Amino acid sequence: MTEPQGKRRAPRPFSEMRDVYDFLEDVRLRPSWYTFQPSVMHLQSVLFGFNVAVEIHGNAGATVFNPGGAFSEWLRHQINGQYGSLIWGYAIELEAKDRGLPAMDLFFDLLDKFRAETTR
Template sequence: MKPVPVAECNDAWEFLDQVRARPGMWVRGGSLRELEVMLCGYGVALLVHGIGEDFAFGPRGRFSDWLNERFGWSLVLGWAAAIEAHADGEPALEMFFRLVEDFRLTAPGLTVS
């Protein structure tokens, strides 16, 4: 994946591709919770600016719903905490990106660039 300036990303999916390519640049210490907070802010910015992006990573978004339906995980503390709780030694950030790929392939009606 070729790094591009974040201003050239068209949606959260393209941004996540950049994070995956260079996680150390975007997420201090590989903290999945930090990425979750960053994406929560992204979702708030979409709302504030009236942008109608199909955003899946909010606290009550389609990614959380998918994790709950697929694995039966509690999402009370958010998707980052749920993934960390079930990582079984796998780095949580790596597990997140593996799950995101599965989500991209299996979530019905998902709009992905």
């Protein structure tokens, strides 16, 4: 994410992150730190682990990104249900391939749209 005057924001320490969206903004800055490859399927696995950790510690967290969660349901309408029976990470990777786009770029574009539409 670019800040005014073209400067990129520095990554934040985990202790300064408030929620899964703060975490995803850090992933956006440096995806290779969090995924084996720039893979949306790997990112989905990371988010599943994130959710397990916050639930173990008594907080509802990233359930929006669980299979069948709000993001998954929203995504099905964005890509016309074409990959509706697949996990959302794989569906985005297939959609990105069909569009000739990098999958992580498509994920973050979709994430921005999801947040804009669901936080109204």
